[in-house]
Amino acid sequence: MPVFEPAIIGLGMTEMSVKPGGTAQELASRALAAAVRDAGLALSDIDGLLVGSSQGVRPDRLGVSLARRGGLGDLALLEHVEMKGVTTAAMIQNAVLAVRAGLARAVACVFGDAPLRPGGSAGATYAHSGGNEGVRGLERVSGVLGSVPTYALAAARFLEVTGGSEEDLCAVALSGRSWATGNPHAVMRDPLTREEYFAARMVAEPLRVLDCARPVNGAVAVIVGDPAVPAGAHPPVHVRGMAQHHPVRRRRSPHESWFEPAGGGTADALDRALAMAGRRRDDLDAIQLYDPFSIVALSLLETYGFCGRGQAGALVRSGATAPGGSLPMNTGGGQLSGYYLQGMTPLAEAIVQLRGHGGGRQVTDASTVLVTGIGGRGDHHAFLVLDREPL
């Protein structure tokens, strides 16, 4: 088999809509076609498809039937990947490994979601998801509808233990928005002030609506394939490092239920990904974190070892993560101000930055970018170290 080192050679995105319209299937088909065109390929060149869908029971959730609906031909690789919030990073990892192994030559990784429906908000969709069984059933009847109350418990605990405050959450929201103003795909692009943040509607204390991801109907597709194929349309993005970490944290005394203590192993996994990439933390020109809630970005900065325990709030308040700072974070506005397409949000932004297509939000000379995924309330972590240069 002709084995080559694969790279990310195509990116396709639909409009990120805050209004109902389009099923996840239709949106995914559109993103898939756009990504294939972007790579300078035809649908018939794609011989692998990895599909990720939102969790929960939704009648139109994506699955392997996307191959048929999206107009693909015969495939050598097909999988519906389900790893909660690390699904996208895992799809890229699986695609890279599959191409390296010679199982396929051009693999499309697709995620789409459509939580906004006629007559109902995304919040209503999430509130009605989850079922009545097991622990989740007990949580839901206790008032834990959707994921905001869960992350509100995480936020309350994290701020209590680390001595942080709502000002830290505000700083994350403001940092993200300052990037989003330069991102045409972001759904929240107006400049945001501290006063506006604190005036925003409370969802579950201490999380306001601006601490929560912006649900959209949309899809993103990424092509992993031969970097020699495209006719110079876009520079390939090389996947130099990757790692996963799935810590089993026990929700019982004396452990923390809601965040990882120092030495929990996730920072080591990031170090492994960086070592594989031949890069150091200092080499990262931007970090694209999976940030469904402000509290998640805040706690991940500590979990990943970008600062010490209790230091994340000060780090973000210093402006380090905002435009012009030393640690550009979520440079498209992330999931808070950009759009919530789970792991595709950080991945798509990393590709845009490494292609130099960031326009008003471009990080100067971005050449090494970290992409992360987190799922299951911190039970799952995945990393990609993406680079303009091959290893």
Next chain:
Amino acid sequence: MTEPDWLATDALAPSTAGALAPLYTAAAEGRLALPFCGACGSVLELEQDVCDSCEAAAVEWRDVEPAGTVHSVTRVHRREPSLIRTDSPYHVLDVQLASGHRLVLGTTRPTGRTIRIGDPVRIGFRTVGGIQLPAADPD
């Protein structure tokens, strides 16, 4: 005909089958029962089948003291109309029980009191759709 619960509509009544069946059986009798390892006595999580200390698959539900402290707490402002009955923000607590278990629970009745991490808490019960389930007593 049971009184409606103050917080949740009957649509949220939990399934009493499955891994948590012993919890609901005990709750129906006003007891709080939680899982331990039958071999070494370790505290287990609610849906844990195998002990992470001794690796035995011998889950044993035992009555525990219905008391603990607040590990975390939030007041939820968003109220989904067909699922939540109260018209005011309500509390959700992550309770650290004296037994070592943690349970995310609502409260037995509404309260305007400020609940803080570290506060002592007693466990009582609510009834939703005829199903008894544990809840934190806010007072």
